[in-house]
Amino acid sequence: MSLLTVRNLVIDYAGTRALDGADLEVAQGETVGLVGESGSGKSTLGSAVGRLLPRAARRGEGEVVVAGEPVFDLPADRLRRLRRKHLGFVFQDPIASLNPTMRVGDQLRLVLGRGADVGFHLGRVKLDDPRVMRAYPHQLSGGMAQRVAIAMAMATEPELLVADEPTAALDSQVREEVLNVVFSLAAAAGTSILWLSHDLPAVARRCDRVAVMYGGRVVEAGPAREVLGNPAHPYTAALAGSAPAAAAHGVRLEPVPGRPPVLTGPSPGCAFAPRCPFAEERCEHERPEPVRVGKQDVLCHRAEEVAA
Numbered sequence: 385m386s387l388l389t390v391r392n393l394v395i396d397y398a399g400t401r402a403l404d405g406a407d408l409e410v411a412q413g414e415t416v417g418l419v420g421e422s423g424s425g426k427s428t429l430g431s432a433v434g435r436l437l438p439r440a441a442r443r444g445e446g447e448v449v450v451a452g453e454p455v456f457d458l459p460a461d462r463l464r465r466l467r468r469k470h471l472g473f474v475f476q477d478p479i480a481s482l483n484p485t486m487r488v489g490d491q492l493r494l495v496l497g498r499g500a501d502v503g504f505h506l507g508r509v510k511l512d513d514p515r516v517m518r519a520y521p522h523q524l525s526g527g528m529a530q531r532v533a534i535a536m537a538m539a540t541e542p543e544l545l546v547a548d549e550p551t552a553a554l555d556s557q558v559r560e561e562v563l564n565v566v567f568s569l570a571a572a573a574g575t576s577i578l579w580l581s582h583d584l585p586a587v588a589r590r591c592d593r594v595a596v597m598y599g600g601r602v603v604e605a606g607p608a609r610e611v612l613g614n615p616a617h618p619y620t621a622a623l624a625g626s627a628p629a630a631a632a633h634g635v636r637l638e639p640v641p642g643r644p645p646v647l648t649g650p651s652p653g654c655a656f657a658p659r660c661p662f663a664e665e666r667c668e669h670e671r672p673e674p675v676r677v678g679k680q681d682v683l684c685h686r687a688e689e690v691a692a
């Protein structure tokens with residue numbers, strides 16, 4: 385059953401089209417990686433799930449449905465209830481998501497209620513040292529602060545955790561530990577994960593499914609193994625090929641030449657066309673509609689040929 389459905393979502397900031405008709409599905413208990421270059425619209429899509437967009441953002445077409453509720457059409461009290469009951473968020477900068485003037489234990493108590501067993505919740509994110517409870521956020525390392533943020537986001541056992549590059553600010557060893565904590569907690573609670581990342585191979589290792597964003601649209605989505613192993617969109621193919629891990633496995637290193645687009649309005653054709661080795665004339669002016677290729681949903685006029 386689908387827990388999250390994003391359909392044809394359009395989000396504009398003044399002069400910038402961040403989402404240009406994005407589609408995404410996350411099923412109950414499923415882990416989904418949302419990958420793409422900087423500016424492709426990942427954070428905008430992740431924030432839209434909880435209607436947590438910056439003030440400047442304007443929704444055009446489309447909808448976001450969480451557990452059957454149309455997020456953008458809910459009155460404030462029902463939106464708050466939906467967020468509390470169904471959603472958790474973890475962001476790149478953990479310190480920014482914690483209150484700098486409050487001890488860690490007090491912050492957790494605020495989320496969990498007065499009598500809550502704060503030590504238990506910190507233990508679940510492998511923070512067993514009792515000093516953590518009494519610490520202020522700035523006294524923690526980046527990895528510890530992110531664990532606290534994860535404990536807070538997961539305390540209510542949400543149905544969906546949106547993790548927006550939660551390890552981008554951490555070094556590689558701590559990164560793996562923090563991801564282990566997130567994925568094992570979520571698995572135990574039956575929480576779905578939407579993990580926003582730049583790193584296709586890392587995402588493919590941990591997630592059931594992968595969705596690849598380009599120019600404000602999800603251009604390919606499907607089971608992780610198929611998307612990485614047999615991409616059907618030229619952009620995914622380039623991402624998979626340009627990853628160092630792929631190179632280590634003998635896949636040709638092929639960075640994506642050119643720069644990602646900054647859209648000001650709807651893309652008339654395929655936004656990737658100017659960088660695409662497969663592009664032909666229609667790609668410039670015909671917007672690709674989703675097609676099914678193997679197990680993937682793909683936005684590309686030549687998806688069959690790319691997959692072949």
Ligand SMILES: Nc1ncnc2c1ncn2[C@@H]1O[C@H](COP(=O)(O)OP(=O)(O)OP(=O)(O)O)[C@@H](O)[C@H]1O
Pocket residue numbers: 397398400401402420421422423424425426427428429438440646647
């Ligand atoms: N608050 C804002 N005001 C104006 N434009 C914005 C705002 N936030 C994002 N944008 C623009 O919207 C587009 C999508 O940005 P978004 O942050 O969603 O992409 P992203 O894939 O998450 O990038 P990154 O990986 O760098 O976080 C970009 O062109 C960005 O410059």
